[in-house]
Amino acid sequence: xxxxxxxxxxxxxxxxxxxxxxxxxxxxxxxxxxxxxxxxxxxxxxxxxxxxxxxxxxxxxxxxxxxxxxxxxxxxxxxxxxxxxxxxxxxxxxxxxxxxxxxxxxxxxxxxxxxxxxxxxxxxxxxxxxxxxxxxxxxxxxxxxxxxxxxxxxxxxxxxxxxxxxxxxxxxxxxxxxxxxxxxxxxxxxxxxxxxxxxxxxxxxxxxxxxxxxxxxxxxxxxxxxxxxxxxxxxxxxxxxxxxxxxxxxxxxxxxxxxxxxxxxxxxxxxxxxxxxxxxxxxxxxxxxxxxxxxxxxxxxxxxxxxxxxxxxxxxxxxxxxxxxxxxxxxxxxxxxxxxxxxxxxxxxxxxxxxxxxxxxxxxxxxxxxxxxxxxxxxxxxxxxxxxxxxxxxxx
Amino acid sequence: xxxxxxxxxxxxxxxxxxxxxxxxxxxxxxxxxxxxxxxxxxxxxxxxxxxxxxxxxxxxxxxxxxxxxxxxxxxxxxxxxxxxxxxxxxxxxxxxxxxxxxxxxxxxxxxxxxxxxxxxxxxxxxxxxxxxxxxxxxxxxxxxxxxxxxxxxxxxxxxxxxxxxxxxxxxxxxxxxxxxxxxxxxxxxxxxxxxxxxxxxxxxxxxxxxxxxxxxxxxxxxxxxxxxxxxxxxxxxxxxxxxxxxxxxxxxxxxxxxxxxxxxxxxxxxxxxxxxxxxxxxxxxxxxxxxxxxxxxxxxxxxxxxxxxxxxxxxxxxxxxxxxxxxxxxxxxxxxxxxxxxxxxxxxxxxxxxxxxxxxxxxxxxxxxxxxxxxxxxxxxxxxxxxxxxxxxxxx
Numbered sequence: 001x002x003x004x005x006x007x008x009x010x011x012x013x014x015x016x017x018x019x020x021x022x023x024x025x026x027x028x029x030x031x032x033x034x035x036x037x038x039x040x041x042x043x044x045x046x047x048x049x050x051x052x053x054x055x056x057x058x059x060x061x062x063x064x065x066x067x068x069x070x071x072x073x074x075x076x077x078x079x080x081x082x083x084x085x086x087x088x089x090x091x092x093x094x095x096x097x098x099x100x101x102x103x104x105x106x107x108x109x110x111x112x113x114x115x116x117x118x119x120x121x122x123x124x125x126x127x128x129x130x131x132x133x134x135x136x137x138x139x140x141x142x143x144x145x146x147x148x149x150x151x152x153x154x155x156x157x158x159x160x161x162x163x164x165x166x167x168x169x170x171x172x173x174x175x176x177x178x179x180x181x182x183x184x185x186x187x188x189x190x191x192x193x194x195x196x197x198x199x200x201x202x203x204x205x206x207x208x209x210x211x212x213x214x215x216x217x218x219x220x221x222x223x224x225x226x227x228x229x230x231x232x233x234x235x236x237x238x239x240x241x242x243x244x245x246x247x248x249x250x251x252x253x254x255x256x257x258x259x260x261x262x263x264x265x266x267x268x269x270x271x272x273x274x275x276x277x278x279x280x281x282x283x284x285x286x287x288x289x290x291x292x293x294x295x296x297x298x299x300x301x302x303x304x305x306x307x308x309x310x311x312x313x314x315x316x317x318x319x320x321x322x323x324x325x326x327x328x329x330x331x332x333x334x335x336x337x338x339x340x341x342x343x344x345x346x347x348x349x350x351x352x353x354x355x356x357x358x359x360x361x362x363x364x365x366x367x368x369x370x371x372x373x374x375x376x377x378x379x380x381x382x383x384x385x386x387x388x389x390x391x392x393x394x395x396x
Numbered sequence: 397x398x399x400x401x402x403x404x405x406x407x408x409x410x411x412x413x414x415x416x417x418x419x420x421x422x423x424x425x426x427x428x429x430x431x432x433x434x435x436x437x438x439x440x441x442x443x444x445x446x447x448x449x450x451x452x453x454x455x456x457x458x459x460x461x462x463x464x465x466x467x468x469x470x471x472x473x474x475x476x477x478x479x480x481x482x483x484x485x486x487x488x489x490x491x492x493x494x495x496x497x498x499x500x501x502x503x504x505x506x507x508x509x510x511x512x513x514x515x516x517x518x519x520x521x522x523x524x525x526x527x528x529x530x531x532x533x534x535x536x537x538x539x540x541x542x543x544x545x546x547x548x549x550x551x552x553x554x555x556x557x558x559x560x561x562x563x564x565x566x567x568x569x570x571x572x573x574x575x576x577x578x579x580x581x582x583x584x585x586x587x588x589x590x591x592x593x594x595x596x597x598x599x600x601x602x603x604x605x606x607x608x609x610x611x612x613x614x615x616x617x618x619x620x621x622x623x624x625x626x627x628x629x630x631x632x633x634x635x636x637x638x639x640x641x642x643x644x645x646x647x648x649x650x651x652x653x654x655x656x657x658x659x660x661x662x663x664x665x666x667x668x669x670x671x672x673x674x675x676x677x678x679x680x681x682x683x684x685x686x687x688x689x690x691x692x693x694x695x696x697x698x699x700x701x702x703x704x705x706x707x708x709x710x711x712x713x714x715x716x717x718x719x720x721x722x723x724x725x726x727x728x729x730x731x732x733x734x735x736x737x738x739x740x741x742x743x744x745x746x747x748x749x750x751x752x753x754x755x756x757x758x759x760x761x762x763x764x765x766x767x768x769x770x771x772x773x774x775x776x777x778x779x780x781x782x783x784x785x786x787x788x789x790x791x792x
Contacts, residue, residue: 048715048723078711080724080740113708114741223712298694298779299787306788312509315474316619319444327444328476344476345510383694385784391695392702392780 009192010234013137015144018125020073029141037232038197039065044225050077051087063197066104142171155258161244162237174263194233211256217267269387287376293321301383309354405588406630409533411540414521416469425537433628434593435461440621446473459593462500538567551654557640558633570659590629607652613663665782678768689717697779705750
């Protein structure tokens, strides 16, 4: 991959091995915008919020930011007053070294819950992070925020708006952990488009809703989830028209969609990626509830792993979803092979063909409720032995 | 175990190998009351209901029954009109052979979803079932309804009411399957107490609420779940006083509590049994919601398997539960070892001691929310490699 394709005007990044992970693994990342950037964030809905979530949420209130400092290996969650002080102080240290204000620094952490952050590691790392900032640093930053991710996740999008070309580059880490702790997702996007911070927030929310909020690995939500975007305006475009805004929204959705997909692909122990698609729902809420319940069912996910077109489990999951259910009108497909028609199985031949498709690394489960016009989808993965192994390991 | 201790006046049972399971495994059971019995049932809340659930629900409306016919190996679920006809016809065949009315027969099935019931097997089996009825047959009946259960589940309770001694005997099958299909729970209880059918229903509902509704294996609910109780009055007791009724309720709760506990112990792949106990909730709904969310979390359950006192996952589960959460007031114990105080970890020594306890086959996770006076508990099991193996197997 050509590093130049991931440069965004006015943004630099760096990463170092601060000592939160083993040995010389990269575990701290810094992203810096030369100019003040419009910034927006989406934070975990979990009522137990990690300290960096609380601090970043506060710092981003004014719609502006200059830097993101992230560490992997310690979540700084369930750490009480000390944790909040540590997150604030991290922002201050970074701000001091960069010569900016501390409320221009957003803080993100992922890793072990309940351990105090080792501030000596932070203090030791920040000068190197600031000194190492470079336009090409984004891939190293993406590697530094990994935990048990098996590959680093970067996506980009190029387009034009307001008379200028602009770029969006995003990175994220998926559902993984160094030691068995909360799966945590972090995603940071940077763009040189000039955009009003209110518009940026609206576009971010709508992008997250159809991307990161449409995936699941194990149905557990984290204390540390955080999606941040900074737009520094250095593309020099004029004020965005409605259609430019629409274009930018498509772009951000493209980047976040790619990252979200990579996160499921790289979900803990996952061997298969399965979009669960609901059609024919009588309203949007039935569509998403049906998709979510099927996509999160342990029995459905183990059947995916077993390459078993076990549609009875899908019907049973639909039956406990918060939807109006008409069993007799349900049709189900694995890719283009129909296995259920009108709530009844299509027989052994159909299931044999479906099982063949399920041997692939990716297939779509489509469920038509035949009650209306609404659709939705959740991208999920299978539930495997390896998921258990990853999550049952002792913390040593 | 002494067979005589499980005799209930006026009840007989039998079991045969009808051919729904492999080779000569028992797979059909019949329970018969010589006299008309007061009867009550609790049925799955899943909106996809198996045919026998629908038929039994209809037959029990009048609060009376004489017989329960059950098969394992085919759930008769998602089988449409044919399935309903088959369940009705099964009741008719049994009624004909027993010389009773078909609406006095309750029907239960467990096994593969979506396959038509082979009525030839039913027709072939019923004469043997009726001919084989004996007072000692209940253990064989308990074995016949097993699927992947590793042991058959029987419980009993003796007491006195209305001047007479009476007995309650219950059987159940747990979360298991012959081939990878819906885990299904069935439980049947018989007693010789004389009790009004309205009282029986009330007592059943309250007993189920604190027993079967307080366990979880994988959070998936089934299309076939059914709890039935028949009381034939042959103890000859006089009308039950309030305190007699209370005593009977304790007894039924005892029997169902034991059966429920055995079901978790024998949950698919389970190696540990863990009551998750919530204390100090501000209302009953917070207590049960907190218990359920923690007890169903895949990450918490894999940590149990890993014998890892990973309280961060417990906090994160509480944080997404539908409760008011005050992180800073949460205390957590593994048996009598406190690992969290005021939302913060008690440190490595406490966790080491907790890990030692978690090596046992059973321990209690206690969470004090310190917000009020309400308590509840859900008994859960660990999530293991074996669960994946059982549920990912191909249907062959």
